[in-house]
Amino acid sequence: MITPSPVRLEAALDPRLSRWLWLVKMFLAIPHYLILLGLTAALVATTVVSGAAILVTGRYPRPLFDFAVGVFRWHWRVGFYVYAGLGTDRYPPMTLAQTDYPADFSVDYPERLSRPRVLVKWLLGIPHLVLIGLFVGVIMLYPWDVFLDWQGGPPTGGYSVFNLLVVIAGIFLLVTGRYPRPLFEFLVGVSRWVYRTLAYLGLMTDVYPPFRLDSGGREPG
Template sequence: MAIAEFAAPYPVTVEVQPATEPRNKMTIGFRIILAIPHLLLVGGLGFAGSIGAWWLTYGGMFSLGVLGAVATVCAIISWFGIMFAAQHPVGLRDLCMYYLRWRTRGLAYLALFRDEYPPFGDADYPASINVVMAEGERDKKSVGLRIFYLIPHAIILWALSIAWTVTSIIAWFSLLLNGTYPESLYNFGMGVMRWSLRVEAYALLLVDEYPPFSLD
């Protein structure tokens, strides 16, 4: 199974190395329980379980995870900094990136893409996100209206996140029974994960380019 990544010239790239075989059926069987600490910190599958929950008041800030809630507050403060002082505070930006890196690792584990337990904090892991962050003068119109620009993505990703949860459950049974992750389900899950993380980076004001409506 090839490395799945978003290769288009959008400034957010997500990469997950193919899982080594044979898969660890013991950790797969108890994955949801093992993932609870990361769920509490960075949220669950899809956009609806993360920053989109706050924007659309779906589930409230509790569904963001602790770090997701912190990142949301950082984004709100940064919004005022960009709009009124034309500055994106570096410390707040770095905290948002810290959250996104951790969330990427947590999602890859929860979605059964990898079997290695994710580290608590920044450390090497075969799932990563790279964001070429906006520099210099920011697009104040885009920043000012960001919450409205997010609505189409949030609606679509809400539906896709439900589908991703269903396909992950199907993949869970497949992995337990025959040790394989169906390729079509893998590609769909990776696509939703990429889309979700691109939109999260946009929602957190790390980039100004509008995210594509694409699973690629």
């Protein structure tokens, strides 16, 4: 039996996706990219502050925790709409709060967190980063493309295996009008692994991410 994770990423595939809209979603989402650029910078700063608070008190300040979850949630909505899924044609809402959008992210608030573990989570997360890099690391197309910031949007000069699979899903949509269900479940599973790891590295949980690909739109367990 799979133990439910405190980090939950879920998605519902739109049964009636446009054949062609995915071709312009990258441009439609530009306002989100600009906002997320600022939010992500703020998240880095608040994570440093939260880490110091955990070291002293063993607690993640609740307002900063809710902000961090909201930023991750916003990233996942935009990713599911564009570069990490193409799973819905519904435009992502511009809010940190939970909505009825078909892609959602949440983390159970931890009442207590390990103080010393704050200093080593980045080290403990390296095995996950290496494995995830096999999916989301960029295939070099130009010399100046060193690495894809997977959270920041689509690449400009290189593509990861993950990005190429999303494009393949788009081609299926264009030709057949259908999204291959196994491909959808695999892509969401990779994203779930990525976000569990990011939540751990972001000090939001002490539960170490499992080394498994939990595919499908719903969380297992």
